[in-house]
Amino acid sequence: MEEADRRQKHVKAIIFGAPGAGKGTYGSRLKEKLGVEVIATGDIFRELMKDNSELGKKVKGFVEKGLLVPDEVVVEILKQRLSDIPEGKGFILDGFPRTLEQAKTLEGITKIDVILLLDVPDQIIIERLSSRRICRNCGTVYNIRFLKPKVEGLCDKCGGPLYQRSDDNPEVITKRLQVYQEQTEPLLEYYKKKKLPIITATTKRIEQKPEPIVDELIEDLKKQKLA
Numbered sequence: 661m662e663e664a665d666r667r668q669k670h671v672k673a674i675i676f677g678a679p680g681a682g683k684g685t686y687g688s689r690l691k692e693k694l695g696v697e698v699i700a701t702g703d704i705f706r707e708l709m710k711d712n713s714e715l716g717k718k719v720k721g722f723v724e725k726g727l728l729v730p731d732e733v734v735v736e737i738l739k740q741r742l743s744d745i746p747e748g749k750g751f752i753l754d755g756f757p758r759t760l761e762q763a764k765t766l767e768g769i770t771k772i773d774v775i776l777l778l779d780v781p782d783q784i785i786i787e788r789l790s791s792r793r794i795c796r797n798c799g800t801v802y803n804i805r806f807l808k809p810k811v812e813g814l815c816d817k818c819g820g821p822l823y824q825r826s827d828d829n830p831e832v833i834t835k836r837l838q839v840y841q842e843q844t845e846p847l848l849e850y851y852k853k854k855k856l857p858i859i860t861a862t863t864k865r866i867e868q869k870p871e872p873i874v875d876e877l878i879e880d881l882k883k884q885k886l887a
C-alpha cells in the first residue's frame with residue numbers, strides 16, 4: 661500500500677447530531693469496522709460521575725440538569741485523551757465539540773478530515789431517548805423498543821446490567837435538545853463555511869437498524885478516500 665493511502669485510512673472525524681441521533685451507536689460500530697478510536701466526552705463524564713471526586717461532583721451538577729460542562733473542563737479532558745492516541749491512528753469525536761469555543765480550541769489541537777452528520781427528526785429522537793438503555797460495564801447502547809438486547813436487561817457483549825441514564829428523563833431531554841439547538845447546531849454552519857467535508861446519514865424511520873447507516877457512512881468515507 662502506498663504511504664499516502666495508508667495515511668488516508670486513519671480518518672479524523674467528528675460524529676455530529678442531536679442527543680439520541682445515534683452518535684454512540686454508530687461511533688462504536690465504526691470503531692470496530694474502521695479500527696479507529698472513539699473519544700466520547702459524555703461517556704468520560706459518566707465514568708467520572710461514578711466516583712466521589714470533586715471533579716466528578718462538579719460534572720454531575722451539569723450533566724444531570726442537561727447543561728453543558730464548562731468548556732475549560734471539557735477541553736482539558738479532550739486534550740489528554742487525544743494525546744493518548746498513537747501517532748497516525750484515526751479517531752472519531754462523539755459529543756465534542758458542542759460549542760463554538762470548543763470548535764475553535766479543537767482547531768489548535770488537531771486537524772479534522774470530515775464531519776459525519778446524523779440527521780434524525782425530532783420525533784424519533786424523543787422516542788429513542790426515552791427508551792434508551794446503556795450497559796453499565798462497557799457503555800454499549802440499546803433501546804428497549806427498537807434495539808433490544810438478546811436477554812432482557814443484560815448486555816449482549818459483556819453480560820453487564822443495562823441502566824437508564826439519569827439524564828434520559830423527559831424534563832432533562834427537553835433541556836438537552838434546547839441546548840443542542842442553541843449552542844451546538846450552529847457549529848454546522850461554522851464547519852460549512854470552513855468547507856470541511858460533511859457526510860450526512862439520514863434516518864427516516866424509528867425502527868431503522870444501525871447497520872445500513874454505518875455501511876452507508878463507510879461507503880461515503882471510501883468515496884472520499886478517508887476509509
Ligand code: AMP
Nearest residue numbers: 701702722723727728729734755756758
Ligand atoms: P452525551 O453522552 O454526549 O449525550 O453527553 C451527556 C452530557 O455530558 C451532556 O448533556 C453534557 O452535560 C455533557 N457533555 C458531553 N460532552 C460535552 C461537551 N463537549 N461539552 C460540554 N458538556 C458535554
